Amino acid sequence: MIRRLRTRIIVFVVALLAVVQVVAYVVVSSANSTNAREKIDSELAVGERVFARLLDQNRERLAQAARVMAADYALRGAIASGDQDTVVSALTNHGGRIKADMTLLVSLDHRVVADTIASNERGRLFEFPQLVDQAAREGGASSIEVVNGRAYQLVVVPVLAPTPMAWIAVGFVIDDNVVSELQQLTSLQVSFLERRDADHQWGVLASTLGPSAVDLAHQLPALPGATLVHSIGVGENEQQLRVITFDRHGDRALVAVLQRSVATAVAAFDRLQQTLAALGIVSMLLSIGGAVAIAMNITRPITQLTKAAARIHDGDYSNPVSVTRADEIGALAKTLNHMREGIAERQQEILRLAYRDQLTDLPNRALFHDRLEHAILNAHRTGATLSVLMMDLDRFKYVNDSLGHGVGDHVLREVANRLSALLRQVDTIARLGGDEFAILLENVDERYVTKVALKILQALEHPIRYEDQPLDVGGSIGIAHFPEHGENSSKLLRNADIAMYVAKRNKGGYAVYDASYDTHQQEHLSLLSEIRQAVEGHQLRVYYQPKVGLLSGVVEGVEALLRWEHPRRGFVSPGDFIPFAEHTGYIKVLTRWVLEQAIRQCGQWRSNGMPLQVSVNISARDLLNRELPDLIVQLLDRYGTPASLLCLEITESGFMEDPAHSQRVLERLHELGVVLSIDDYGTGYSSLSYVARLPVDELKIDRSFVKQMSDSTTATIVRSTIELGHSLGLKVVAEGVEDEADLRTLRVYGCDQAQGYFMSRPLPAKELEEWLKHSPWSRPARVREVSLEETSSKVTVLKLRGA
Numbered sequence: 001m002i003r004r005l006r007t008r009i010i011v012f013v014v015a016l017l018a019v020v021q022v023v024a025y026v027v028v029s030s031a032n033s034t035n036a037r038e039k040i041d042s043e044l045a046v047g048e049r050v051f052a053r054l055l056d057q058n059r060e061r062l063a064q065a066a067r068v069m070a071a072d073y074a075l076r077g078a079i080a081s082g083d084q085d086t087v088v089s090a091l092t093n094h095g096g097r098i099k100a101d102m103t104l105l106v107s108l109d110h111r112v113v114a115d116t117i118a119s120n121e122r123g124r125l126f127e128f129p130q131l132v133d134q135a136a137r138e139g140g141a142s143s144i145e146v147v148n149g150r151a152y153q154l155v156v157v158p159v160l161a162p163t164p165m166a167w168i169a170v171g172f173v174i175d176d177n178v179v180s181e182l183q184q185l186t187s188l189q190v191s192f193l194e195r196r197d198a199d200h201q202w203g204v205l206a207s208t209l210g211p212s213a214v215d216l217a218h219q220l221p222a223l224p225g226a227t228l229v230h231s232i233g234v235g236e237n238e239q240q241l242r243v244i245t246f247d248r249h250g251d252r253a254l255v256a257v258l259q260r261s262v263a264t265a266v267a268a269f270d271r272l273q274q275t276l277a278a279l280g281i282v283s284m285l286l287s288i289g290g291a292v293a294i295a296m297n298i299t300r301p302i303t304q305l306t307k308a309a310a311r312i313h314d315g316d317y318s319n320p321v322s323v324t325r326a327d328e329i330g331a332l333a334k335t336l337n338h339m340r341e342g343i344a345e346r347q348q349e350i351l352r353l354a355y356r357d358q359l360t361d362l363p364n365r366a367l368f369h370d371r372l373e374h375a376i377l378n379a380h381r382t383g384a385t386l387s388v389l390m391m392d393l394d395r396f397k398y399v400n401d402s403l404g405h406g407v408g409d410h411v412l413r414e415v416a417n418r419l420s421a422l423l424r425q426v427d428t429i430a431r432l433g434g435d436e437f438a439i440l441l442e443n444v445d446e447r448y449v450t451k452v453a454l455k456i457l458q459a460l461e462h463p464i465r466y467e468d469q470p471l472d473v474g475g476s477i478g479i480a481h482f483p484e485h486g487e488n489s490s491k492l493l494r495n496a497d498i499a500m501y502v503a504k505r506n507k508g509g510y511a512v513y514d515a516s517y518d519t520h521q522q523e524h525l526s527l528l529s530e531i532r533q534a535v536e537g538h539q540l541r542v543y544y545q546p547k548v549g550l551l552s553g554v555v556e557g558v559e560a561l562l563r564w565e566h567p568r569r570g571f572v573s574p575g576d577f578i579p580f581a582e583h584t585g586y587i588k589v590l591t592r593w594v595l596e597q598a599i600r601q602c603g604q605w606r607s608n609g610m611p612l613q614v615s616v617n618i619s620a621r622d623l624l625n626r627e628l629p630d631l632i633v634q635l636l637d638r639y640g641t642p643a644s645l646l647c648l649e650i651t652e653s654g655f656m657e658d659p660a661h662s663q664r665v666l667e668r669l670h671e672l673g674v675v676l677s678i679d680d681y682g683t684g685y686s687s688l689s690y691v692a693r694l695p696v697d698e699l700k701i702d703r704s705f706v707k708q709m710s711d712s713t714t715a716t717i718v719r720s721t722i723e724l725g726h727s728l729g730l731k732v733v734a735e736g737v738e739d740e741a742d743l744r745t746l747r748v749y750g751c752d753q754a755q756g757y758f759m760s761r762p763l764p765a766k767e768l769e770e771w772l773k774h775s776p777w778s779r780p781a782r783v784r785e786v787s788l789e790e791t792s793s794k795v796t797v798l799k800l801r802g803a
């Protein structure tokens, strides 16, 4: 099977031409051979006619001469007188005159009376009486006969006086001279042969063939017909014969053979054939050359196109196809070029879609991962350094959800621009998804990485403007260095992520990964699995921390705080498991449990004549729970607790998860009469004007502010927060009050309630009841005026009794 097109074209053209030429050659050869044979046949037929004509002429001439001789008066007288010598003399004279080779006088009884060649055989019977009989009937007879091993043309005529008195036979020998003459006239080989009775073989009487006449005698068939067309010999010796039979008696025969060599006749045609063969060879060579040229002409550009297609297949789209022709192949090359350009463009687009973030046009997670893998491989090989920074935007969800995705997209693009402007071309900045960005820094030391983190945080401190509105979004960055924080990409990313989480939790801006974070996280993970058993295993407790009225001077409410008494670990801080419960959604179970305990306890205290408002912490996830209001209604009903005795503390970030939905849930709870408080106020970024739109009753200033009130700026913030809260009609509570000075200051600032270790740590319900029995905060406040000097801020405050 020929696989290459070029070879196939060449083989096809050459084979086609070879077949055509061979067929032509065979046809021409066959036609030549037929023509030659037909020509020989016709030559032989013509020769036969000429031969017959010559014999006829000879016979006529002899007959004429014999008649003249028979009419000779002297001869007739000599015959009549029986004068033997005169007869012989007359026969010899007349025979010599007409150049007869044999002259005989035959008596009426068929005896030879006189014989010019065998005078001593007189009186014998004439060998050819049938000729005498024929001459008697027809007035003359003629025949070719063999006499003494030689062929003669015999003519017999009567000697009339006036009736026949004798017969004159005149013979003309047919020898090599005669056949040569015949050959000259006919251009044929002429032979006379006799088949003898004695040995049943052909014997040559006369021939133009010379010694090779013997071969003819050997090959001639035994008994030819009247005229036979026959071939003898093979190959170049092939001879076409025409056998003319003169006499045949039994196995004895006398024939004349006219023959022509087939090879000679074919020779002229052979020359034509040789010319044809030479032309065939030349045209074959030209065709091979032509076929090779055509095949190359067709296959060379195809080979080029194949190579171009292979390059495209291998992803090399840079080299255009270089075939420039005006034919179909040229058109194919153009199409291939268009295809190459189309594929290249689409590939670019696919790569862009696969490796680029559509919104910011930064590399996406896949490309970042890829580059990180390469950088790690390079670092393994060369010992280069690399670091991964993971950054998550603070408050992005709020921007996105409350102001719309258009604004969110604008923020992400602006952050991407700021990062790109800060970093080097060689650094990889990627958006991994949502508000999560990652940065890969190569060949830099750890101090430089820290500087970069700080520069990024500074860059984000400037508000992002959207339609002239400033938007505050900060960032939390986690850093992991190769190889100390991970030798592969997933480890590095994971550890940078953990560090980012720590940074977010600590509100510290950035954090470099530390192994202790991991232990901490492992710890949290196992806590997470264990907390599921905590509810059923009765390991959870609710502690209550008093909220003291600064004007009344008595405990007005308590905050329910969850405690986990782990059977093995001992006390586990809610700060360690609440965030994870929030992440996994298990917080719903915990909140439900705390709500039930708190509402039941509140109802019980109320029944016991101690109506205390109980505050319960509600996480962001809880606010997304549509069933929360119904659950609360059920629990309040079940434990006979008025809604006004239940306060729900929600952190600012709580309603920023889904502001619209949170707003609806809060409105529903507010309608029920449940008191709503904004917890940890000041740690988030919500403005008071935003808070004013929420159906809340209370504002709880975060303890981080209360703790630092010795700082005049912080004190001013606390004071103005209290004033602004009041102006919005909100009750203001300060948490984290750890000493009397703080308490005094808060009272001076007009804060409504205070909560903190100074009054009491969170206590189990029973202990709280016990504490209340003895606590100064269980009796109405004795209000007295205090001078400004008594307060750190030197303003007039209300001094509590017993404080």
Ligand SMILES: Nc1nc2c(ncn2[C@@H]2O[C@H](COP(=O)(O)O[C@H]3[C@@H](O)[C@H](n4cnc5c(=O)[nH]c(N)nc54)O[C@@H]3COP(=O)(O)O)[C@@H](O)[C@H]2O)c(=O)[nH]1
Pocket (backbone or CB within 6 Å): 545, 559, 560, 561, 562, 563, 573, 574, 575, 578, 591, 594, 617, 618, 619, 649, 679, 680, 703, 735, 736, 737, 738, 755, 756, 757, 758, 762
């Ligand atoms: N969603 C829920 N969150 C809850 C629940 N129970 C607690 N929490 C949250 O866990 C965080 C840690 O709480 P905890 O360790 O109980 O700390 C509380 C107080 O003990 C602490 N506090 C009170 N006074 C002082 C003080 O004077 N100094 C000081 N260093 N700490 C003090 O403050 C925490 C109460 O804070 P807050 O809730 O913001 O009023 C904490 O965030 C809890 O909210 C729960 O059931 N569900």
